[in-house]
Amino acid sequence: MDAERLLQLPYWDQLTGGERQLVEQSTRRAVFPKGAAVLHSGDCLGLVQVVRGSLRAYLLSEEGREVTIFRVAPGEACVLSATCVMSQITFETNLVAEEETELLILGSGAFGRLTEENIHIRCFLYEMAAERFSEVLWVMQQILFMGFDRRLALYLAEACRRTGSDSLKLTHEQIARDLGSAREVVTRMLRRFAQEGLVEVRRGSLLVKDPQALEQLGE
Numbered sequence: 001m002d003a004e005r006l007l008q009l010p011y012w013d014q015l016t017g018g019e020r021q022l023v024e025q026s027t028r029r030a031v032f033p034k035g036a037a038v039l040h041s042g043d044c045l046g047l048v049q050v051v052r053g054s055l056r057a058y059l060l061s062e063e064g065r066e067v068t069i070f071r072v073a074p075g076e077a078c079v080l081s082a083t084c085v086m087s088q089i090t091f092e093t094n095l096v097a098e099e100e101t102e103l104l105i106l107g108s109g110a111f112g113r114l115t116e117e118n119i120h121i122r123c124f125l126y127e128m129a130a131e132r133f134s135e136v137l138w139v140m141q142q143i144l145f146m147g148f149d150r151r152l153a154l155y156l157a158e159a160c161r162r163t164g165s166d167s168l169k170l171t172h173e174q175i176a177r178d179l180g181s182a183r184e185v186v187t188r189m190l191r192r193f194a195q196e197g198l199v200e201v202r203r204g205s206l207l208v209k210d211p212q213a214l215e216q217l218g219e
Helices: 017-026 080-085 107-117 119-145 149-162 172-179 182-197 212-219
Strands: 027-032 038-041 047-052 055-060 066-072 092-097 102-106 199-202 206-208
Touching: 017 027, 017 107, 055 172, 066 119, 066 172, 080 107, 080 119, 102 149, 107 119, 119 149, 149 172, 149 182, 149 206, 149 212, 172 182, 182 199
Parallel strands: none
Antiparallel strands: 027 102, 038 092, 047 102, 055 066, 055 092, 199 206
C-alpha cells in the first residue's frame, strides 16, 4: 500500500509500529465506477475511507424504495460498512458510488483487532458511528415531522452548498430516490417551486434561483 495514502488515514498517528504494519498489510485500494454498488445490506466490508469521489448511503424498503441517509465525501470514513465489528449496529445499509470513487478499505478482521487493542481506534469508531447516527436521525426526523415542501427545499439548498453551484444536475427520479418519495410528488412540488420563482426546471437539471428562500422555507 502506498505510504502517502496511508498517511491520509485519520487514525494513522494513533497506531503503534506493529499496528501500522497490520494496517498496511490489510488495507487495499479499490476504484468503483459511477453507480457501482460498494456495499449491500448484510455485508461487512471493513472500514472505508474515501480518497476521491463520493459514496451515497441509503436504506432500502421491502418495496424497493430507497431513502438516502448520508453521503461520504473525500477524506471521510464510513464505519457502517464494518457492522460485524459493532454488535450495537442492527440495521443494514447500502453504499453506492455517486461518481468514480477511489477507496481505501481496511479489512474487517484487522479493523476488529485494532478496536479491541487500541483505545484510540475504539474512540474513533464510536465517534464516527455517533456522527452518522446523528445524520440518520435527522433524515428520519424530516420524514416523520416535515411536510414534503420543506424536505425538498432543504434538499435543494444542501445540494447547492455541497456542489458550490446553483445549477444542479438532478433528475426528478434522483430526487425522489434520495428523499424516499414518488417521482410524481417531486414533479408537482418542483412545479410549485417554479411558479413561486424559487427554481427553474430544465431537462435533466435544475437552476436554483433563490437558495436563501429555500433555506427559509426549510426552516
